[in-house]
Amino acid sequence: MAITTLWLTDFRCFEETSFEPDPDGLTVLRGENGAGKTSVLEAAGWLATQRSFRGARREVMVRQGASRAVVRAECRAGPRQVLLEAELPAQGPARLQLNRQAVHRRGEVADVLMVSVFSPDDLAMVQEAPAERRQFLDDALVARQPRYEALVSEVERTVRQRAALLRQMAGGLDGDALRTLDVWDSRLARSGEALAEAREELVDVLGPLTQRAYEELSAGEETGGALALGYRRSWSGSLAHALEEARQDDLRRQATSVGPHRDELDIQISGRPARTQASQGEQRSVALSLRLASHLLVTRETGRTPVLLLDDVFSELDPRRAAALVGELPPGQVLLTTAVDPPPVVTADRVVEVTAGRLAGAGPRS
Secondary structure, X not given: OEEEEEEEEEEOOEEEEEEXXXXXXXXEEEOOOOOOHHHHHHHHHHHHHOOOOOOOOHHHHEOOOOOEXXXXXXXXXXXXXXXXXXXXXXXXXXXXEEOOEEOOOHHHHHOOOOEEEEOHHHHXXXXXXXXXXXXXXHHHHHHHOOOHHHHHHHHHHHHHHHHHHHHHHOOOOOHHHXXXXXXXXXXXXXXXXXXXXXXXHHHHHHHHHHHHHHHHHOOOOOOOOOEEXXXXXXXXXXXXXXXXXXXXXXXXXXXXXXXXXXXXXXXXXXXXXXXXXXXXXXXXXXXXHHHHHHHHHHHHHHOOOOEEEEEOHHHHOOHHHHHHHHHHOOOOOEEEEEOOOOOOOOOOOEEEEEEOOEEEEEEOOO
């Protein structure tokens, strides 16, 4: 699984550009801050996930003055060469095509292009609110088994619809509205239980992989320790009963207080919560370990290695940790951005110089 050619039109700072990354090794995108290096990775990531790993709204990705952005990639998927095309208008829905045919499910894309993203912003997975960690779990679920995309979407849609109904009721007890609430509760109980069970099973499998990666990245550090993952539901017993018990509070607050959208991925180091009691160095190792564990799990279980997108990640790592990360990565295509030469442990197969709105191949690194 690899990108053989990537074209950008009116995407971020790029009016029109293309380049050919090394399909089997490391391509380094080198340039000054603000030159557009991360935007190239963002475009590749959007094709695979239909979302910006920077958390950007779609209209922000359209070059100023343009009405739409277009991202195209020729991809190698086993013996096949396929074309992925995305049109991102400043207004209106985005369109995604695979070999000129409309894509309706993320699973269709996962057969030809998957990505694993490592970036300095990954610290948010450890430091920020539980939503960041739930998003990580759901992304890993879908990458591992694309059929879970429908389940994740169903839960998100049901929670939104239930919340909208609660706001409309404004604490009232209208009979028709209560019957509709019963319907949404039934749907959330069914899909929410299923999603929580899938996340729990994923955490059980990711736990040992994450611990091993953390040990490798933290080797030789006094701050190293046993890393443990746990999934904590926001309810006990059945979700149907919990929703019934919480109904009066939900009506008053006009929000759904229990369900998988309130659950938490607990991360502990030597029994201490990583979010509040770990050093930033420990937290960075935890974030890298989670990403690496997910990447290895998807590779192992799908038989396909996702394209690795490393966004300036080595600027945040000391030489020992950088060497440990490189040593843990399986072979496959890697796109890496940097403002300076990457550390000596990283050997580039191709170097692309990035200036404002332009990409220029510089050949293999000597």
